[in-house]
Amino acid sequence: MRNIKNPFQYGGIVEGAAFCNRKKELTDLATAVESSEKLFVYSERRLGKTSLVHTALRQLTKSRYASAYIDLWPTDGELSFVAATARAITESMSSNAGQLLDVAKQLFSRLTPSVTADAEGKPKVTFGFNLSVQPGPEIEEVLTAPAKIAERGKRKVVIVFDEVQQVLEYESDMVERRLRSIIQKHQNVSYLFLGSRKHLIQKMFLDRSRPLYRAAAHYPLGPIGMAHWIPFIARKFREGEKMIADDAIQKICKLTEGHPFYTQHLCHALWELCEAGQVVTESLIEAAIKVLLDRESYAYTALWESLALNQRRLLKGLASEPAGVKPFAGVFVRRHGLGSASNSQRAVESLLNRDLIDRDNGSFLISDRFFRIWIGQRQVQ
Ligand SMILES: Nc1ncnc2c1ncn2[C@@H]1O[C@H](COP(=O)(O)OP(=O)(O)OP(=O)(O)O)[C@@H](O)[C@H]1O
Ligand SMILES: [Mg+2]
Numbered sequence: 001m002r003n004i005k006n007p008f009q010y011g012g013i014v015e016g017a018a019f020c021n022r023k024k025e026l027t028d029l030a031t032a033v034e035s036s037e038k039l040f041v042y043s044e045r046r047l048g049k050t051s052l053v054h055t056a057l058r059q060l061t062k063s064r065y066a067s068a069y070i071d072l073w074p075t076d077g078e079l080s081f082v083a084a085t086a087r088a089i090t091e092s093m094s095s096n097a098g099q100l101l102d103v104a105k106q107l108f109s110r111l112t113p114s115v116t117a118d119a120e121g122k123p124k125v126t127f128g129f130n131l132s133v134q135p136g137p138e139i140e141e142v143l144t145a146p147a148k149i150a151e152r153g154k155r156k157v158v159i160v161f162d163e164v165q166q167v168l169e170y171e172s173d174m175v176e177r178r179l180r181s182i183i184q185k186h187q188n189v190s191y192l193f194l195g196s197r198k199h200l201i202q203k204m205f206l207d208r209s210r211p212l213y214r215a216a217a218h219y220p221l222g223p224i225g226m227a228h229w230i231p232f233i234a235r236k237f238r239e240g241e242k243m244i245a246d247d248a249i250q251k252i253c254k255l256t257e258g259h260p261f262y263t264q265h266l267c268h269a270l271w272e273l274c275e276a277g278q279v280v281t282e283s284l285i286e287a288a289i290k291v292l293l294d295r296e297s298y299a300y301t302a303l304w305e306s307l308a309l310n311q312r313r314l315l316k317g318l319a320s321e322p323a324g325v326k327p328f329a330g331v332f333v334r335r336h337g338l339g340s341a342s343n344s345q346r347a348v349e350s351l352l353n354r355d356l357i358d359r360d361n362g363s364f365l366i367s368d369r370f371f372r373i374w375i376g377q378r379q380v381q
Pocket of ligand 1: 011012013014019020021022043047048049051052196260261262264265
């Protein structure tokens, strides 16, 4: 029998055959970059923003578009912001290693670029600048580079800032302020800002007092629909000579609410348990869930024990009620022993701040879909 690698991938960017659907979103993004829009793409954690934008960038025609992807996660201030942005732009504009230094010198002369070899001997561009007391000119230089590229190369430019909420950690709001004034002037440059921690992102783009207030249109990303998961999952099982019926996939999607990371993770475990030639049964799905919950049991127990009683009650309520339930309504408060709507509100606030729950169309959902199942299976308080 062929030894096939588990086709379900979770964690990290997925692409190609591991990437399910998102056709509408890819079209929307293509339209947005074509008209040089500024978009702010946000969702819960691990819902597929980075994978989506990565695929969207790969689909752009190289002769018409130049793109740079900047991951702001490792940055902690203006200095690392400038370096990360300059490096990503330089690398994406150089078609070979020999060009790195020339490109960097043309675009970022102020940042004293040089090219060194990394641990594997691959050339990499580094910048030897010290920020001036007021780091304005350096920030200005990196943020004006995309417009220069668009003018010179007669190509449209797409700049992606991933994990953009990270700029809230910087000492000053200088990057946000410069970004605002510069991106408003740019004609042939599209900016995609990606972020997960919704309450932070909303603070950046919806709070009137913040520099980036209304600087970009909103593009909330949702889960992947069941109709798209069914052929995707069925084909992968079939290719491994394993069988799964549509109703089994529907059950999986109900458990994970179509959330890509949890759906892939559960399918990965299920695929491991299912022998070649076997059909996935309901009890096999339960066994896969058990494997996953057993693995997390220690962490979930510690998390549960760190929660106040009303927070646990609220979570139990959310785990047991259908999606869309209103946790401040009298019936929810009574049924789950919360005492009052304001107790419920306080519990929601603290769970939101810890990213344990997320807003969802006027209701709330438990972010970790496996934690939700774990809570639902627990009998004790
Ligand atoms: N289109 C997709 N098809 C199949 N699986 C996907 C898809 N998008 C995301 N996933 C699954 O979700 C996981 C997380 O994806 P990704 O890192 O792109 O999400 P993210 O929203 O950028 O996450 P984060 O909030 O951590 O930045 C992937 O490793 C994969 O398992
Ligand atoms: Mg991401």
